[in-house]
Amino acid sequence: MTTKLGFIGSGGIAQHHLKNLVQMDGVSLSAFYDVDAQRAQKVASEHNGAKAFSNLDEMLDSTSLDGVYVCVPPMAHGEAELKLVQRGIPFLVEKPLGIDREVPDAIAKQVKASNLLTSVGYHWRYNESANLAKQLLADSKAGMALGYWMGGMPMVPWWRVQAGSGGQFVEQTTHIVDLLRYICGEVREVYASYALQVMDEQVEGTDVPDVGSVTMKLASGMIATISNTCLLPVGHHVGLDIYTNKGVLELRSDALRDISSQGTQLHPNTANPYFVEDEAFIYALRTGDRSRILSDYADSLHTHNITIAANESAASGKPVSLI
Numbered sequence: 530m531t532t533k534l535g536f537i538g539s540g541g542i543a544q545h546h547l548k549n550l551v552q553m554d555g556v557s558l559s560a561f562y563d564v565d566a567q568r569a570q571k572v573a574s575e576h577n578g579a580k581a582f583s584n585l586d587e588m589l590d591s592t593s594l595d596g597v598y599v600c601v602p603p604m605a606h607g608e609a610e611l612k613l614v615q616r617g618i619p620f621l622v623e624k625p626l627g628i629d630r631e632v633p634d635a636i637a638k639q640v641k642a643s644n645l646l647t648s649v650g651y652h653w654r655y656n657e658s659a660n661l662a663k664q665l666l667a668d669s670k671a672g673m674a675l676g677y678w679m680g681g682m683p684m685v686p687w688w689r690v691q692a693g694s695g696g697q698f699v700e701q702t703t704h705i706v707d708l709l710r711y712i713c714g715e716v717r718e719v720y721a722s723y724a725l726q727v728m729d730e731q732v733e734g735t736d737v738p739d740v741g742s743v744t745m746k747l748a749s750g751m752i753a754t755i756s757n758t759c760l761l762p763v764g765h766h767v768g769l770d771i772y773t774n775k776g777v778l779e780l781r782s783d784a785l786r787d788i789s790s791q792g793t794q795l796h797p798n799t800a801n802p803y804f805v806e807d808e809a810f811i812y813a814l815r816t817g818d819r820s821r822i823l824s825d826y827a828d829s830l831h832t833h834n835i836t837i838a839a840n841e842s843a844a845s846g847k848p849v850s851l852i
């Protein structure tokens with residue numbers, strides 16, 4: 530049986546998913562919609578039998594799609610997801626869910642009411658290291674965590690604008706916040722400080738903060754601080770370090786380092802987490818079994834709201850509590 534897929538948004542991350550999906554048997558990349566009609570046309574021309582659309586309703590009504598990838602920039606969420614829910618079409622949506630609380634909240638309500646199958650692109654959860662860290666923590670007591678996303682600025686034009694991306698913590702560092710939640714549990718309070726130091730002088734139109742630190746209190750009693758910067762000319766740390774009574778777990782995209790009094794053990798990640806995430810979505814579409822999807826819309830909303838609370842705290846100078 531062929532699984533027919535559509536794409537809303539055909540930019541960078543869509544290409545990433547497409548590279549995985551073309552390797553899977555029985556997947557048909559059938560329909561592409563993008564506000565940039567030429568881009569949709571170009572991507573469609575690269576896949577046998579695919580059609581490009583310049584009208585989203587037309588795509589959804591004329592093609593019987595089994596699932597849709599929503600790969601639009603952060604400020605463009607809302608319309609696509611709500612049209613998919615109305616038609617009962619399952620979707621995988623890229624993080625972040627939006628740039629505010631309101632749009633994702635409204636979508637989450639509709640998704641819940643319809644019990645629609647969803648997946649959200651928090652691919653760090655699909656690294657072997659994330660699940661190994663959970664196992665290792667089962668017989669130790671975690672006290673604190675330090676997270677990082679220290680790098681340069683992605684040059685897609687919407688990224689540097691607060692009203693486009695929601696800023697680095699919402700758009701990028703959300704992966705580390707999600708990893709923290711996945712491994713260490715829920716966050717109850719957030720306090721953030723941000724600043725814009727240099728990037729507005731280096732890249733015209735920049736209004737997102739280029740440095741920030743966010744301290745969080747977790748339900749478990751743990752304290753976590755996640756910092757980010759986009760002012761570097763080179764990449765630096767990206768990941769999460771968890772401090773326990775047994776030692777330190779250092780999670781990076783390529784491995785987990787388990788540092789204890791016995792020495793250091795390196796556990797490399799061998800699978801491509803985007804591939805595992807895509808496989809889990811396709812498997813769920815085919816079987817109805819959602820158990821391999823590690824992050825759905827309802828769960829992701831909690832991660833998203835932490836990042837929005839951080840923005841609110843940075844603006845007010847006060848801690849924000851999350852219920």
Ligand SMILES: NC(=O)c1ccc[n+]([C@@H]2O[C@H](COP(=O)([O-])OP(=O)(O)OC[C@H]3O[C@@H](n4cnc5c(N)ncnc54)[C@H](O)[C@@H]3O)[C@@H](O)[C@H]2O)c1
Nearest residue numbers: 538539540541542563564565600601603605623624625650
């Ligand atoms: N999971 C990850 O690791 C990861 C990596 C990169 C990007 N992303 C996320 O994916 C999303 C897209 O990022 P990207 O790098 O592909 O951006 P991009 O700018 O390369 O592509 C976005 C595409 O969406 C189109 N678009 C804009 N508004 C639209 C709308 N309303 N309807 C349909 N199409 C629309 C644009 O024309 C563009 O082709 C962002 O939210 C980003 O955070 C996730």
